[in-house]
Amino acid sequence: MNKIILLLLMSLMLTSSVNAGTDGENNFSKKDKNQVKDCFESINRASFSLNEGLDQIIFKPVAKAYRVLPSSVRTGTSNVLVNLSSLVTIPNNILQGDLKKAGINVGRFVVNTTVGILGIFDVAEKMNFPEYEKEDYGQTLGAWGVGPGCYVVLPVLGPSTVRDTAGSFINILGGDPYYNASTHGNNEYLTTSQYMTTKILTGVDFRAKNLETIDNLKKNSLDFYASVKSLYLQDRQRKIANANATIEVLYEGDWEEIDSQ
Amino acid sequence: MSSKKILTTISFLIIFFLNIEKVYSIEPDVFVQSTVNRAAKTLGGNLTKKERIDKLKEIASETVDINGIGYYTLGTYRKNINDKQIKQYELLFEQYFLKSFSSRLAEYSNPEIEVVSKKKINENYTMVSSILVSTEQRPEVKIDWRIYTKNPENPKIRDLIIEGLSLARTQKEEFSSIIQSNDGDINALFSTLKEFIK
Numbered sequence: 001m002n003k004i005i006l007l008l009l010m011s012l013m014l015t016s017s018v019n020a021g022t023d024g025e026n027n028f029s030k031k032d033k034n035q036v037k038d039c040f041e042s043i044n045r046a047s048f049s050l051n052e053g054l055d056q057i058i059f060k061p062v063a064k065a066y067r068v069l070p071s072s073v074r075t076g077t078s079n080v081l082v083n084l085s086s087l088v089t090i091p092n093n094i095l096q097g098d099l100k101k102a103g104i105n106v107g108r109f110v111v112n113t114t115v116g117i118l119g120i121f122d123v124a125e126k127m128n129f130p131e132y133e134k135e136d137y138g139q140t141l142g143a144w145g146v147g148p149g150c151y152v153v154l155p156v157l158g159p160s161t162v163r164d165t166a167g168s169f170i171n172i173l174g175g176d177p178y179y180n181a182s183t184h185g186n187n188e189y190l191t192t193s194q195y196m197t198t199k200i201l202t203g204v205d206f207r208a209k210n211l212e213t214i215d216n217l218k219k220n221s222l223d224f225y226a227s228v229k230s231l232y233l234q235d236r237q238r239k240i241a242n243a244n245a246t247i248e249v250l251y252e253g254d255w256e257e258i259d260s261q
Numbered sequence: 262m263s264s265k266k267i268l269t270t271i272s273f274l275i276i277f278f279l280n281i282e283k284v285y286s287i288e289p290d291v292f293v294q295s296t297v298n299r300a301a302k303t304l305g306g307n308l309t310k311k312e313r314i315d316k317l318k319e320i321a322s323e324t325v326d327i328n329g330i331g332y333y334t335l336g337t338y339r340k341n342i343n344d345k346q347i348k349q350y351e352l353l354f355e356q357y358f359l360k361s362f363s364s365r366l367a368e369y370s371n372p373e374i375e376v377v378s379k380k381k382i383n384e385n386y387t388m389v390s391s392i393l394v395s396t397e398q399r400p401e402v403k404i405d406w407r408i409y410t411k412n413p414e415n416p417k418i419r420d421l422i423i424e425g426l427s428l429a430r431t432q433k434e435e436f437s438s439i440i441q442s443n444d445g446d447i448n449a450l451f452s453t454l455k456e457f458i459k
Contacts, residue, residue, distance in 0.1 A: 071397055209400065220361045222453050226438035230431040238425040255386065255407070255419070258333050 036161060036233050039150035047153040048225050054156065055207075063207035074208070076120040081202050083112045083119025085134055087177045092135035096143045104130060133242070137175055138167030142240035151229055159232035286413035289387040290379040293406050296324045296418070297374040297391070305371040317363035325362070326409050326417035327355050333419070334433045338440055342447050350447075353454040360458060374404065385411045386419075 038044060066074070086109045093102035108124040116123040124132075141163050142148070149162030160168070172179055178198075182190035207214075221227040303316040321327070331354035332339055339347070373394040381387045387410050393402040407420035407429075420429040436450055443449030 212399075216365055220365055221435060222457055223435050223438050226435040227431055229438075230434035231426050234426050234430060255333060258329050258419075259411070 036148050037150050038229065040152060044151065044153040045225055047155050048228070050155055051153065051158055052224075059203065059207050060211070063204055063211055066204050066208045067211065074205070077201060078205050078209075079112070079116070079122045080119040081198060081205060082122075082132065082134075083109060083116070084178050084198060085202075086132070088137075088171060088175065089133075089135045091175065092137060092140045095140045096135065101133075105132070108132065133239075135239075136164075136167055137170040138164035138236070139240050141167055142236070148233070148236070151233065159228060161233075161236070164236065287416055288379075289406075289408040289410060289416050290376050290389050292324075292408065292416045293389045293391065293418075294374075294376045296320065297372075297376075300366065301372055301374065304366065304369055310367060314363045314367050317366050318359045321359055321362050324418055325358075326419050327358050329409060329417065329419055330358065330429055330432075331355070333429055334436050336433055336437055338437075338445075338447060346447060349451060353451060353458065356458045357454045381410075385409060387416075388422075 086105050090102050090105045090109070093099070093105060108129050111124045111127065111129075112119045112122060115121075138161075146163050148164070152160050152162060152165060154160050154165065172183075174180060178190075179195055181187065182195040183192045217227060217231075218224050299320050300317065303313055303320065306313075308316065328351060331351060334354070335350065339350075342350070374391050375394065376389060376391045379387055379389045387408045389406040389408055391404050391406065393404055395401040403424050405422040406418055407422065409417045409419045420427055422428070439450050439453050440447060
């Protein structure tokens with residue numbers, strides 16, 4: 001029953017996202033093709049304030065405590081989490097038609113899980129595997145041409161778009177082998193609480209790596225909500241375009257008419 | 262002097278002046294490396310926080326196209342404001358930018374930045390790629406620099422793209438959000454900038 005509700009919810013989101021994507025393109029082509037509508041701004045700002053409060057009370061202190069751990073422990077934890085994320089990256093590589101990357105990532109996962117002892121050591125990096133790039137179902141939907149839809153700020157989880165939120169639902173509808181094994185796997189090694197722990201650890205690890213950056217951004221922002229929104233949307237746009245080396249092309253038109261010399 | 266000699270001298274002078282721009286042009290990657298070396302020297306030296314910020318402001322004033330970034334940041338709104346408002350904006354933006362920029366950088370101590378490559382986009386822009394070398398506390402960070410090269414003798418920084426995220430674009434969207442949430446009133450932006458500069 002839960003699955004049916006989730007599927008219906010996701011279909012609804014994707015349908016509205018496809019429409020929003022098309023509308024957005026037509027309207028914004030006159031202004032800014034990269035702009036994403038903030039349809040629920042007042043709710044989003046309230047949700048953002050809630051998250052900021054939670055960050056001050058829970059996430060930031062926990063991340064600070066995590067930073068006290070020896071760097072070898074933090075690196076090992078981070079490596080395990082990255083290794084687990086490749087279970088979602090690999091099917092998305094395939095869905096995006098990038099079979100070569102899928103093959104490389106399968107190799108990386110096998111090497112790091114076995115020789116690297118459950119991913120604690122990034123042996124693949126030492127073996128000169130290409131740099132790892134995470135992929136998720138939101139990116140795949142974007143690569144398939146589904147528009148981002150409206151920008152949303154989810155309580156606790158943070159910034160997203162309608163498309164990316166729908167993409168996250170795919171994980172728990174069978175798209176994440178780690179979730180399937182730990183929640184429906186009927187095995188004695190993995191449980192739902194272990195899955196939840198790794199998700200929480202992923203958040204803590206991210207926050208700990210960005211303690212100063214986020215503080216600095218907050219201190220120097222005129223509108224912190226708008227800054228976070230801009231950074232999130234730029235990041236997603238870059239990841240969907242797989243535009244590591246060609247980022248400048250995305251914004252080229254904006255600069256052309258500025259003449260100050 | 263024979264007419265042949267005069268002709269040779271004139272030809273030499275013409276060629277010299279035609280090439281003078283090339284002689285004095287500064288390569289964007291060399292410009293970035295020398296700028297980051299100056300900043301690193303400031304951040305690594307035994308200066309007080311105030312001295313450090315003042316020195317960073319001085320470097321930014323010389324190497325960053327603050328007016329260009331200011332116009333870009335204002336986006337389409339710059340077409341709807343009068344000359345007096347433009348002047349006011351230029352003054353406020355410069356103070357805002359220098360405070361924000363130096364404050365962001367002052368947090369780093371001994372940053373080691375290595376320029377790795379450059380890519381000419383067109384006559385006006387070259388992207389210079391660099392790496393902020395990792396430390397115990399943070400991983401390696403990729404930083405791309407958008408260099409405005411319209412005047413090759415005096416290249417200027419127009420944007421910093423950190424791990425693919427453009428600072429100028431973030432700033433532009435932030436400014437736009439402030440103006441939009443105040444029904445398009447540019448004075449709301451001016452007030453926010455004044456508040457930040459205080």
